[in-house]
Amino acid sequence: MINRVQGSGFRVQGLRFLWLLALMTVTAAIAGSGQCLAQDLAVRGETVYTMAGEPIRNGVVLIRGGKIEQVGPEKQVKIPAGYKTLTARVVTPGLIDAHTTTGLSGYLNQPGEQEQVEKSAPIQPELRALDAYNARERLVDWVRGYGVTTMNTGHGPGTLVSGQTMLVKTKGATVESAVLVPSAMVAVTLGGAGFADAGKAPGTRAKQIAMLRAEFIKAQETLRKQETATTEDKKPTRDLRVEMFVRLLKRELPLLVTAHRSYDILSALRLAKEFNLRLILDGAAESYLVMDEIKAAGVPVILHPTMYRSTGEAENLSMETAAKLIHAGIPVALQSGYEAYVPKTRMVLFEAGAAAANGLTLAEALGTITMQAAKILGISDRVGSLEIGKDGDVVLFDGDPFEYTSHVKGVVIEGVLVSEETH
Amino acid sequence: MRYRLLLVAVCLLFGWTAQAQEKPQAYVGAEILPITGPPIPNGTLIVHRGKIVAVGPAKSVTVPADAERVDVTGKVLMPGLVDSHSHIGGTAGGDGSAPLQPDARVLDSLNVRDAGVQKARAGGITTVNVMPGSGLLSSGQTLYLKLRSGGTIDELLLRDEQGTILGGLKMANGTNSIRTAPMPGTRGKSAALFRELFVKAQDYREKIRRAEGKPDQLPPRDLALETLVEVLNGKRVVHFHTHRHDDILTVLRLQKEFGFRVVLHHVSDGALVAKEIAAAGVPVSLIVIDTPGGKLEAVNSSIGTGLALEQAGVLVGFHTDDSITDSRLFLRAAALAVRGGMSREKALFGLTMANAKILELDKRVGSLEVGKDADFIVLSGDPLSIYSKVLQTFVEGVKVFDRSNPKDYLLAVGGYGASHDQVMHLDCYDDGGDQ
Numbered sequence: 001m002i003n004r005v006q007g008s009g010f011r012v013q014g015l016r017f018l019w020l021l022a023l024m025t026v027t028a029a030i031a032g033s034g035q036c037l038a039q040d041l042a043v044r045g046e047t048v049y050t051m052a053g054e055p056i057r058n059g060v061v062l063i064r065g066g067k068i069e070q071v072g073p074e075k076q077v078k079i080p081a082g083y084k085t086l087t088a089r090v091v092t093p094g095l096i097d098a099h100t101t102t103g104l105s106g107y108l109n110q111p112g113e114q115e116q117v118e119k120s121a122p123i124q125p126e127l128r129a130l131d132a133y134n135a136r137e138r139l140v141d142w143v144r145g146y147g148v149t150t151m152n153t154g155h156g157p158g159t160l161v162s163g164q165t166m167l168v169k170t171k172g173a174t175v176e177s178a179v180l181v182p183s184a185m186v187a188v189t190l191g192g193a194g195f196a197d198a199g200k201a202p203g204t205r206a207k208q209i210a211m212l213r214a215e216f217i218k219a220q221e222t223l224r225k226q227e228t229a230t231t232e233d234k235k236p237t238r239d240l241r242v243e244m245f246v247r248l249l250k251r252e253l254p255l256l257v258t259a260h261r262s263y264d265i266l267s268a269l270r271l272a273k274e275f276n277l278r279l280i281l282d283g284a285a286e287s288y289l290v291m292d293e294i295k296a297a298g299v300p301v302i303l304h305p306t307m308y309r310s311t312g313e314a315e316n317l318s319m320e321t322a323a324k325l326i327h328a329g330i331p332v333a334l335q336s337g338y339e340a341y342v343p344k345t346r347m348v349l350f351e352a353g354a355a356a357a358n359g360l361t362l363a364e365a366l367g368t369i370t371m372q373a374a375k376i377l378g379i380s381d382r383v384g385s386l387e388i389g390k391d392g393d394v395v396l397f398d399g400d401p402f403e404y405t406s407h408v409k410g411v412v413i414e415g416v417l418v419s420e421e422t423h
Numbered sequence: 424m425r426y427r428l429l430l431v432a433v434c435l436l437f438g439w440t441a442q443a444q445e446k447p448q449a450y451v452g453a454e455i456l457p458i459t460g461p462p463i464p465n466g467t468l469i470v471h472r473g474k475i476v477a478v479g480p481a482k483s484v485t486v487p488a489d490a491e492r493v494d495v496t497g498k499v500l501m502p503g504l505v506d507s508h509s510h511i512g513g514t515a516g517g518d519g520s521a522p523l524q525p526d527a528r529v530l531d532s533l534n535v536r537d538a539g540v541q542k543a544r545a546g547g548i549t550t551v552n553v554m555p556g557s558g559l560l561s562s563g564q565t566l567y568l569k570l571r572s573g574g575t576i577d578e579l580l581l582r583d584e585q586g587t588i589l590g591g592l593k594m595a596n597g598t599n600s601i602r603t604a605p606m607p608g609t610r611g612k613s614a615a616l617f618r619e620l621f622v623k624a625q626d627y628r629e630k631i632r633r634a635e636g637k638p639d640q641l642p643p644r645d646l647a648l649e650t651l652v653e654v655l656n657g658k659r660v661v662h663f664h665t666h667r668h669d670d671i672l673t674v675l676r677l678q679k680e681f682g683f684r685v686v687l688h689h690v691s692d693g694a695l696v697a698k699e700i701a702a703a704g705v706p707v708s709l710i711v712i713d714t715p716g717g718k719l720e721a722v723n724s725s726i727g728t729g730l731a732l733e734q735a736g737v738l739v740g741f742h743t744d745d746s747i748t749d750s751r752l753f754l755r756a757a758a759l760a761v762r763g764g765m766s767r768e769k770a771l772f773g774l775t776m777a778n779a780k781i782l783e784l785d786k787r788v789g790s791l792e793v794g795k796d797a798d799f800i801v802l803s804g805d806p807l808s809i810y811s812k813v814l815q816t817f818v819e820g821v822k823v824f825d826r827s828n829p830k831d832y833l834l835a836v837g838g839y840g841a842s843h844d845q846v847m848h849l850d851c852y853d854d855g856g857d858q
Contacts, residue, residue, distance in 0.1 A: 107715045107722070108715075108718075108719055108722060109715075109717045109718050109719075110719065139715065142714070142715060286839070288838075289839065307749065307752060309746060309749070310749075310837050310841065310842045311746065311842065315841075315842035315843075316837070316838060316839045316840065316841065316842065317837050318836055318837035318838040318841070319836045319837050320836050320837075320838075341717055341747075342712060342714075342716060342717035342718075342721075342747050343712055343713065343714035343715065343717060344714055344715045344716075344717045345714055345715075346713070346714060347713050347714060350713050353809045354809065356809070356810070357809050357810050357812075358836060402809055402810075403758075403808060403809055403810075404755060404758035404759050404761070404762055404807065404808075404809055405758055405761050405762050405807055405808075406762070407762065
């Protein structure tokens, strides 16, 4: 659903080479990761959740050159000589956190590592996640230890338009080596969490939507001028802010709207309809009240963490919302989100587990942090399931992945065993 | 509406809260986890007039002829959970006018109709220590509650044999209570202010002793110092918020100097000073969260702390610190501690009996033993499994939460209106009025 890297100075193809180069030169930089070079791997599991069909009993996943080479029952898939073999009770695809600020916000919660919101102006879509992501942040390491291999991270809720998000792998010592999609979404916050300080705009919901509509109307005019300009010099001058709204109008990337109240969700749908935007709802505590409208609009939901605090505008959240939405046919991914105090990040593994305990099957719940998340983020050709040709991103568990008393025993990203510690 | 009013009237007639049944009740068929003994695969629990009168294997417990039998086959039955540190009921963190406010009481500030109180029942919590915050060195007196059904604070209080309302005193060191004036700005100053307070209290106590009961010789009443005298006399436990290893040791140093009884709360660096804590014989009320602690002094918060403390021989109870963690997810603390290596036995102990000891209520609650209060929960399965649900919660034999009741279900999982204050929670009303 998300267009890859258009005119933003990045080429995904080249990144793999850069990644290998970085690995060869800074192997020591990836602390505690054991081995760093991709090698041919065979991951055996008593149960392998491929997320593309039924789970495989006594399955094996072969990874060669960082990509999945073969998946199937052990009887059918021979492990070639020279492959390093890893074994676990349960094997899943690498987990995907569909919305976080990890890497912009940090483990210690100190000033200087809290880059997720810029309060100087209410509308700043030009702020790129790329320019604020600390690939060496301990919090990235932490979530990776619990199986997260892909994240949609960037500017978080807190201002009307806080900036961009990007898609990264939880690997590498530089943002360049981690990034999958450098400009993934533009983050908008509706309702109280998106109000400016007292006396400044926006201070009300109506003003929020009026300000957004004004931006899109300005972008429409810019787009018209660009298209009708007969010569280069008649084209409007570049404006980073307007450019992002133009890209949204051109449906190059979606608007990620954080809204908890049902009427804020409806405002987001109204805005998306007026300007023909690609919309993803985020948070969406009261989404169960407006499922018909969300479904009719064909909009996916990146739902609040199942165990999110039921306070403020999220006071009416339910632990059963993921189940309600999914059973209504609405695509759902789960997120860790962002909270100002404790915790510094949530673990999507546990949030999906709580969803599994509240109305979802294990496979449905696992889908919210693997394949469904990959589809909503528009990267299901790369990640989200264990299928031939996809990235060799795998998590190894010693039991039911959702039981608190189970452990993550290993994490593989693109054929590299990036975490061997027990979590 | 008229029907409902009639029901309320009926409730009033038979007493405001539902009363424990006159007939004994026998819960049969469940796996019983008594906590102070091994699990009983097919157990029988008999309760009467709010107390446990028998508990044991079905074979060895005779169900009285007049008992009401409740079949709980396939379920797990364990003591009501005891939370040694919570902030339910909408109580304030503390009054920011001064760093030491031991005269302020949670008693005077708790809303028992707050949705959080019923959510705690939904989480299986039956006894709770409600604390003021950690933003001051001492933000006041804590309150021990039984989560009985009731619309007033008085109905939930725990009292000793003399009728004294039970609770502790909150204290806090480290960064939360370090602020701009009039608050202390450093750790050294924080400790000095504590010592000054204790010295004043010693002096006050001495004046009272010398007065030998003669009213004209007693010092003028001082609510703050009176509270501290209770602490010095061992009648009130200090619940000390403390994270960093050096702050923990400061608490132990103060404790040694002034001889008060203390519980260490949160204890993020517990693994670093486990030996010292064990040597001091001081119990720990531990927070277990699944992610980093969110501030510098809590950076070592880990699911492995329970194991380190267990290995050192420290008495470890868990707490929710609600709303830091949700009371409905309290069982999770123990499960995560087991993930971190703690034994299953000590983890379940930490949800119940350890906290009963920490709150000095272990003669009344914390385990399923004859003579104790009939506080218990019925679970759909293993308490440490994410898939298990608290189905029912009983306090002193009275059901205070029932997942099959739509109103309680709303509180248990959330939904529209689930976080609004409760207008009234009457089982009598709920059971009859809406079904």
